[in-house]
Amino acid sequence: MSIDESTAAKVASLARIRVEAEELPALAADFNRILGFIEQLGEVDIDGVEPMVSVTPMKLRLREDVVTDGGQPEKVLSNAPDAREGFFAVPKVVE
Amino acid sequence: MSDLTKLGLADARDALTKGETTSVELTEAFLTAIEAADGLNAYVHKTPEIAMDRAKAADAARRTAEAGPLCGLPLGIKDLFCTQGVASQAGSRILEGFKPEYESTVTSKLWDAGAVMLGKLNMDEFAMGSSNETSTYGPAVNPWRQTGDDKSLTPGGSSGGSSAAVAADLCLAATATDTGGSIRQPAAFTGTVGLKPTYGRCSRWGIVAFASSLDQAGPITKSVRDAAIMLGAMAGHDAKDSTSAELAVPDFEAMLTGDIKGQIIGIPKEYHVDGMPPEIDTLWTRGKEMLADAGAKIVDISLPHTKYALPTYYVIAPAEASSNLARYDGVRYGRRAALAQGDGITDLYEKTRAEGFGDEVKRRVMVGTYVLSAGFYDAYYNRARKVRTLIKKDFEDAFAQGVDAILTPATPSSAFPIGAMEDADPVQMYLNDVFTVTVNLAGLPGISVPVGLDAKGLPLGLQLIGRPWEEGALLNTAYAMEKAAGFVDKPARWW
Numbered sequence: 001m002s003i004d005e006s007t008a009a010k011v012a013s014l015a016r017i018r019v020e021a022e023e024l025p026a027l028a029a030d031f032n033r034i035l036g037f038i039e040q041l042g043e044v045d046i047d048g049v050e051p052m053v054s055v056t057p058m059k060l061r062l063r064e065d066v067v068t069d070g071g072q073p074e075k076v077l078s079n080a081p082d083a084r085e086g087f088f089a090v091p092k093v094v095e
Numbered sequence: 096m097s098d099l100t101k102l103g104l105a106d107a108r109d110a111l112t113k114g115e116t117t118s119v120e121l122t123e124a125f126l127t128a129i130e131a132a133d134g135l136n137a138y139v140h141k142t143p144e145i146a147m148d149r150a151k152a153a154d155a156a157r158r159t160a161e162a163g164p165l166c167g168l169p170l171g172i173k174d175l176f177c178t179q180g181v182a183s184q185a186g187s188r189i190l191e192g193f194k195p196e197y198e199s200t201v202t203s204k205l206w207d208a209g210a211v212m213l214g215k216l217n218m219d220e221f222a223m224g225s226s227n228e229t230s231t232y233g234p235a236v237n238p239w240r241q242t243g244d245d246k247s248l249t250p251g252g253s254s255g256g257s258s259a260a261v262a263a264d265l266c267l268a269a270t271a272t273d274t275g276g277s278i279r280q281p282a283a284f285t286g287t288v289g290l291k292p293t294y295g296r297c298s299r300w301g302i303v304a305f306a307s308s309l310d311q312a313g314p315i316t317k318s319v320r321d322a323a324i325m326l327g328a329m330a331g332h333d334a335k336d337s338t339s340a341e342l343a344v345p346d347f348e349a350m351l352t353g354d355i356k357g358q359i360i361g362i363p364k365e366y367h368v369d370g371m372p373p374e375i376d377t378l379w380t381r382g383k384e385m386l387a388d389a390g391a392k393i394v395d396i397s398l399p400h401t402k403y404a405l406p407t408y409y410v411i412a413p414a415e416a417s418s419n420l421a422r423y424d425g426v427r428y429g430r431r432a433a434l435a436q437g438d439g440i441t442d443l444y445e446k447t448r449a450e451g452f453g454d455e456v457k458r459r460v461m462v463g464t465y466v467l468s469a470g471f472y473d474a475y476y477n478r479a480r481k482v483r484t485l486i487k488k489d490f491e492d493a494f495a496q497g498v499d500a501i502l503t504p505a506t507p508s509s510a511f512p513i514g515a516m517e518d519a520d521p522v523q524m525y526l527n528d529v530f531t532v533t534v535n536l537a538g539l540p541g542i543s544v545p546v547g548l549d550a551k552g553l554p555l556g557l558q559l560i561g562r563p564w565e566e567g568a569l570l571n572t573a574y575a576m577e578k579a580a581g582f583v584d585k586p587a588r589w590w
Contacts, residue, residue, distance in 0.1 A: 003465075008461075011461050011464050012461060015417060015448075015457075016424070016441070016444040016445050017449050017452065017457055017460065018442075018446055018448070018449035027458075030520075030521060031461070031465065033521065033522055034522060037409065037522045038409055038479075040402075040406045041407065041479060041482055043403075044403055046481040049481040049482075051477050051480035051484065052480045052481075052483040052487065054338075055294050055308060055487065055536075056340065056563065058295070058338070058340070060337055075196040076196075078196060079192070079193050079194065079195075079428035081426070081429070081430065081431035088426050088427060090443060091438060091442075091443055092439070093439070
């Protein structure tokens with residue numbers, strides 16, 4: 001499996017990371033080296049093996065479906081690059 | 096008392112208990128040492144005012160006999176831990192300016208135990224790296240140098256600031272985290288002790304997430320006893336982390352008897368890797384001899400899927416990272432890129448992440464995105480999760496045969512020069528974790544103990560791997576090895 005520049009561009013777009021056209025060849029080459037390394041896993045006989053879900057056998061606990069936190073909008077917004085009138089502010093998303 | 100910074104955590108605690116010094120004196124000594132050590136780039140956010148306030152409070156608490164187990168003891172905190180009101184950037188530009196409104200569970204426990212925070216410690220960006228060179232603050236520098244050579248060496252990674260600070264006596268002990276070796280490899284590179292607990296022993300809440308099924312917090316310390324004390328304070332169930340174990344925390348320090356008679360120590364044949372320096376092999380043999388002399392039984396074992404651990408890790412860790420790091424979007428916290436006229440929300444995300452993440456982080460996020468994408472999920476991600484099951488089973492089989500602990504080298508080399516891997520392909524850097532990464536995949540506790548120096552005058556460590564939840568027994572075996580090795584060397588001060 002070899003990654004070409006258009007696949008690299010697609011992955012960058014899915015990851016929401018801007019990659020300029022001139023950086024794509026190096027990125028594709030890096031992907032190919034890393035995926036080439038990962039390819040070894042193809043040798044392993046995994047017939048009948050369950051994929052690991054949890055490394056320590058444990059049952060996820062459930063708690064009451066109640067509000068346990070909240071009522072602190074100032075704290076929630078205190079680190080936002082742009083917050084106005086109690087909301088996170090972003091560029092227009094609806095035309 | 097003479098140089099207080101040379102004390103270990105247990106010694107300092109005992110000196111405070113006996114009234115031979117005060118937390119204020121101790122803390123001032125460390126703050127002075129830190130100011131003189133900027134050349135190591137270990138501390139990236141210093142908190143002298145917080146340190147002095149807590150030291151004074153600790154001295155007052157001690158007079159009223161309300162002293163916690165770490166009362167008045169100054170610690171360094173890895174930048175990955177969220178600390179309320181104090182910059183917590185995970186070594187990344189994208190978290191520039193981020194000051195959490197909350198405190199991580201582990202650091203809360205340390206402060207509740209009376210510990211004093213000296214500041215935040217350097218690390219690879221989002222804990223992705225093995226040399227601290229991916230940090231937005233620039234690399235931390237190893238206080239150790241090769242004999243007769245003043246080249247700067249890496250203190251390892253990702254917890255390079257933690258290992259450098261402990262080795263250079265810039266704190267009594269430090270917090271660290273380990274996803275593939277990030278506690279044990281830096282400890283081995285700096286002649287310090289690094290303990291990765293069983294997955295679930297320490298709460299992950301408030302620690303910036305890298306790969307949630309692998310991440311685990313632990314200490315880097317000057318001795319095995321200090322590691323036992325730190326783990327006791329850091330560990331424990333937390334309702335805010337659904338993977339935190341509901342198990343009592345034993346008194347790990349009380350379990351350090353040094354008696355390991357009859358313990359069975361496994362030596363995995365697969366850990367003899369090609370190209371390993373003969374010195375590492377010699378050290379490993381010495382480790383076996385030391386444990387045998389202490390009464391342990393040494394047996395050869397096989398962990399047949401070892402060679403697949405690194406490729407498995409480099410599917411699972413990037414996959415989880417791509418998901419965890421999706422939250423850095425320039426909206427809720429940290430840095431936002433400057434936008435051009437007419438830029439929309441996607442431009443905001445893409446530009447912010449392009450300028451906020453470093454190259455290694457971008458690479459891993461994108462590899463993770465790829466292995467999780469439609470059409471490749473089964474071929475890569477599910478296959479890796481199945482191989483992970485087999486890697487864990489290798490250890491279960493060894494433990495079922497009666498093995499109590501497993502002895503391996505900690506790293507394939509001693510500390511290497513900063514910049515040495517600059518032109519290497521990313522996979523070369525990944526090989527640093529060849530002996531440590533299996534432990535994360537299997538969720539086991541592992542500890543790196545300094546055992547000797549190589550011909551270049553640099554420290555080397557051995558790793559002991561224990562049964563799940565048996566950190567106490569593991570620490571005791573490490574304690575026996577530490578006593579036998581008698582490693583007391585310290586780096587000569589040049590900074």
